Amino acid sequence: MSRKINKVAVLGSGVMGSRIACHFANIGCEVLLLDIVPRELNEKEAKSGLTLEDKIVRNRIVNDSLKFALTSNPSPIYRKSFASRITTGNFDDDMSKIADCDWTIEVVIERLDIKKSVFEQVEKYRKPGTLITSNTSGIPIHLMTEGRSDDFKANFFGTHFFNPPRYLQLLEIIPTPHTSQEALDFMMDYGRRFLGKKTVLCKDTPAFIANRIGVYSIMSLFHTVQEMGLSVEAVDKLTGPVLGRPKSATFRTCDVVGLDTLVLVANGVRENCPDDEANDAFQLPEYITKMVENKWLGSKTKQGFYKKVKGENGKSEILSLDLNTLEYKAQEKVKFPTLEMAKPIDDLKQRIKMLxxxxxxxxxxxxxxxxxxxxxxxxxxxxxxxxxxxxxxxxxxxxxxxxxxxxxxxxxxxxxxxxxxxxxxxxxxxxxxxxxxxxxxxxxxxxxxxxxxxxxxxxxxxxxxxxxDMVLLDVLREENTVWKNADSTIVHLGDGILNLEFHTKMNTIGGGVIEGINKAIDLAENEYKGLVISNTGQNFSAGANVGMIFMMAVEQDYDELDFAVRSFQNTMMRIRYSKVPVVVAPHNMALGGGCEMSMHADKVVAHAELYMGLVEFGVGLIPGGGGSKEFAQRLSQELKDGDIRINRLRQRFLTIGQAQVSTSAYEAFDLGYLREGTDEVVVSRDYQLARAKEACEALINKGYTPPKQERDITVLGSEGLGIVYVGANSMLSGNYISEHDSLISEKLGFVLCGGDLSEMTQVSPQYLLDLERKAFLELCKERKTLERLESLVKSGKILRN
Structure with missing residues (x-):
């Protein structure tokens, strides 16, 4: 059977249902989102003279839920326009429309009787052979199929999305004894490739896999904390990034998820798994029981293991709970000799051995x-x-x-x-x-x-x-490394395609990475066929090494700084004009230099979760690695007569001037960082490198020739500069920006407009790069820029001065 998922019905529009619907819209599916009809009018509807028969009332619950989801932060949708792919309705009037759907997902309240009632309705209207799944996290999957037809049973199983569905990778697949192998195989592959999920086949056991192990880990830790006399903040320090875990660590995660949710799962495992040898670990410690009784459930009740309060000086302060006294106290500074010794070790596995x-x-x-x-x-x-x-x-x-x-x-x-x-x-x-x-x-x-x-x-x-059929850097690195230095590694992916990865802190770009890029291009041009730039870090790149820039600027080593910026620019231009295709595959953060690297590639294969932007303005600079030049060059392709060209200039200027960062790869197209028709997006992080390699091979097979070096970039000169200066002055007069922001704005505008030229003129990329570098160096000599750089280097915070 050949299956395709074009249209999906989501039954239930609560927190999970509405966000699952949004994620299907993200990947291009048409979505039918349904929920119950209200039993009574609300105050607003009554005042408006509406009745329970009016469509706006009958769809109120589903529409309100979807609206809430779309306005939540972080957003469940890649691009606002994608929400148009979702159609809403209600169970009474619109259930028949599921006949047009390839997959129906039930996400209603966790009650077996209600779920079975919904499935009875589904069976009346669904098309034979289409998929039906439940997103339950607590009810045995096999119980839901009682009384259903053989075709229903063969195409039914559990699909447990983790919340929020857009951001958490896990999708647990739970079959029943009746689920067909064909439907199961399809879903395992579809979840990976199209939904971008890590699909994990589970048995129909309480809490499935992740929650069974994860909640055991947390509950066991609850008991250990008491035995060892550790504080809440100490445990979160020990179980956070130092151990390769999220920043929210343990107790902060419990606050975010909700202590009531955690207790519900723990009690479920304790009651339903009597033979579990660690059953006692799921017994609630006394302090957890008291917290639940007090309704200290975390973020939803504004206090849990942590509580945000206003201090005497009016500033917000986060207190932590003393697990012995159940009183909130100021957090203590956490210090352990082992953590201090392990802190400098970047390699996680080596760090864990030390811990x-x-x-x-x-x-x-x-x-x-x-x-x-x-x-x-x-x-x-x-x-x-x-x-x-x-x-x-x-x-x-x-x-x-x-x-x-x-x-x-x-x-x-x-x-x-x-x-x-x-x-x-x-x-x-x-x-x-x-x-x-x-x-x-x-x-x-x-x-x-x-x-x-x-x-x-x-x-x-x-x-x-x-x-x-995945290309796994972590696996290939052991046997296929071609060259490496302290900051970067070149690996042969096969078929003549090299991959360059960098592994500095936050994957920042300094001399070692620049050397790696040039070496990779040299090797690809002389011994191989093409180059992909990707890595397995949490972020693609946080940009240029700001600490290095700050040190050179503070020491007034401007010749060295000029050389460093020139080397960066030249390396970006090598990416643009190399004799072999260069494909960049960014993911998560691709800021500053990471963004500039992507903008100069022949093609970008971006992961959907991409937070890309030219953010140098925030540290008192303009993009100096070709980013300003590239925006001027892209602006040249958009220039038209009159107001349109001024609006285009304003749009490009504000993107850099406001340090705008995309909230998804699709938004990176809207901001002008990615190119429509050239660059592409993949939802699956696991398959991103394989796709980038394929894209590189496709460019080779088409008969790749390097792009011609342009000589005809149109810049606006004084016409554009006048608009920039007037705008900056107006913002300064209105106290919207500081004097230093105004200066940076003028420097940026000078580059984007090609300098103080009397009329629209055609210039070369090198002309713009020279302007860009000059402006960058001039700003590095400004005291307020140094203060901004120092703030970021020492505290990690952006200073507005």
């Missing part, structure tokens, strides 16, 4: 909590999953862990993990002992560019399913 060696309370905490986690996940196979990689996938995609439990265990070492388990008087699963007896010492291995996991069923390694 586990710590002889202070921090080291004890890591060993104690990990012992329980290692034992617990080993005993969940085969209960919740037959395969260990699924547990790691679920925790990385659902809870934001950089390393899943088994990957963490591999980092610590199998033998060391077993020792920790023994020291903690825990019991490991027999299959781990059997694996050890065979002389196998790791849960994963890489071989010939593929990643393998230990398959418990066969007792041997097997390739991770679904990765066969």
């Amino acid at each position: 586990f060696m710590g002889m202070d309370k921090a080291g004890e905490f890591y060993r104690k909590t990990s012992a329980g986690l290692f034992a617990y996940v080993s005993n969940r196979i085969p209960e919740i999953s037959d395969d260990l990689y699924k547990i790691d996938d679920a925790m990385r995609a659902g809870f934001g862990w950089e390393l899943g439990p088994f990957e963490l265990w591999d980092t610590v070492g199998l033998e060391q993990g077993l020792k920790l388990i023994g020291d903690a008087s825990k019991e490991v699963a027999q299959w781990v002992k059997d694996m050890q007896a065979k002389g196998i010492t790791s849960f994963y291995k890489t071989e010939k560019g593929k990643r393998y996991y230990y398959d418990v069923t066969s007792g041997d390694y097997a390739i991770i399913p679904g990765t066969e």
Whole structure:
């Protein structure tokens, strides 16, 4: 059967339903979003003389829910116009429309009787062979199919999206005994490729995989915290980014999710999994019980483990909860010798080894909590999953862990993990002992560019399913590295295509990265066929190394600074005019120099979650790596007569002047960072590099020739400068910007307009680059620019002076 998903029905428009609908709209599907009809008029409707039969009333619940979702922050939609792909309605009037849908998703209240009632209606109207799924997180999936037809059962399973669906990668797929293998295989692939999800096949067990392991980890930690006498802020310091976990760490995450939600899942596991050897871990500590009784549930009740208050000076202050007294107190400075020693280590796996060696309370905490986690996940196979990689996938995609439990265990070492388990008087699963007896010492291995996991069923390694057609840098790096320095690595992806990755802090761009780019182009031009620039960091690049710029500017080493900026510009131009195609694949943050690098590529294959922008204005500068030149060049292609060209100039100017950053790759097109018809967007991060490689090969196969160096970039000269200066002066007079902002504006306008030319003139890229570099250096000599640079370097904060 050939399946395609063009139209989707989402039944239930609450927090999850409306956001699931938005994500389907994001990927181009038509969406039918339905909810119940109100039982009574609200005050506004009554005053307007409406009745319960009016359509505006009957669709009020669904329309209000969708409106709330679309105005929420962060936005669930890639581009505002995509919301037009969603049509709303109600169960009573519009259920018949699901006959046109390829997939119907139920997202109603967590009550089995209501869900079964909805599915009874669905069966009346759905087209045979179409998919039906439930987004439940607590009700056994198989119970929902009672009384349904064979065709319904064959095409029904659970699809558990994590909230918010746009941003969290995990999609758990839960079949019933009746689900057809064909429908299941389709969904596993569709979720990966089209929805951009990490699709994880789960068994129909309480809390499935991610919540079962994640909530165990949190509940176990709740007990450990009391035993060790650790504070809330200390635990969040220990379980945040230093361990490869989100900034919200543990207690802050609980506040965001809601303590009531966490308790609901924990109680569900405790009641429904009596044979779980760690069942006692799901018993609520007394302080959690009291917090729930007090309705200290987190963000939704404005207090939980943390509470925001106004201090005596009127400034906001975040207090933390003392778990012994249940009183809020000022947060204490958290310091552990182990954390101080590990802090300088950028490589996560090396840092974790250091953390586990710590002889202070921090080291004890890591060993104690990990012992329980290692034992617990080993005993969940085969209960919740037959395969260990699924547990790691679920925790990385659902809870934001950089390393899943088994990957963490591999980092610590199998033998060391077993020792920790023994020291903690825990019991490991027999299959781990059997694996050890065979002389196998790791849960994963890489071989010939593929990643393998230990398959418990066969007792041997097997390739991770679904990765066969992915291009995995982490795997290829071991055997295919062609060249590297301290800041960058060049890897052969195969078929003559190289990849350059950089791995500085925040993937900032300094001398080592510039050297890597030039070396990669040299190699590609002489020995290979093409180049992709991508990396596996959390962000593509936070831009140029501001600390380096600040040091050279403070020391007034302007010749060195001029050389550095010129080298950056020349390197961007090498990307533009190299003899081989260069494809850039940015993801997450691509700011400043990361944005400029993308703008000079032959093609950009962007991940949908792309926060791209030229943000130099905020530190008192203008884009100096070709970004200002590039905007002038793109403006040249848009210039028309009269008001239109002035509006185009104003639009380009404000994009840089306001340091506008896209909230998605699609918005990067709207802001002019990406090019319609040339650049493209992929939703799947897992397949982004494979697509970038394909795009590079396609350019080669078409007979790639380098672009011709332009000599005819049209600039507006004094006509445009007049508009810039008047605008900056007006903003200054109205106290909307500072004097320094006005100066930066004038410098930026000078470059975009090609200088003080008497009329519209055609110039070369180099002419604009020279203007750009001159303005950049002049601004580096300004005291207020130095103050802004210093603020960012020392505190990470943008200073407005």
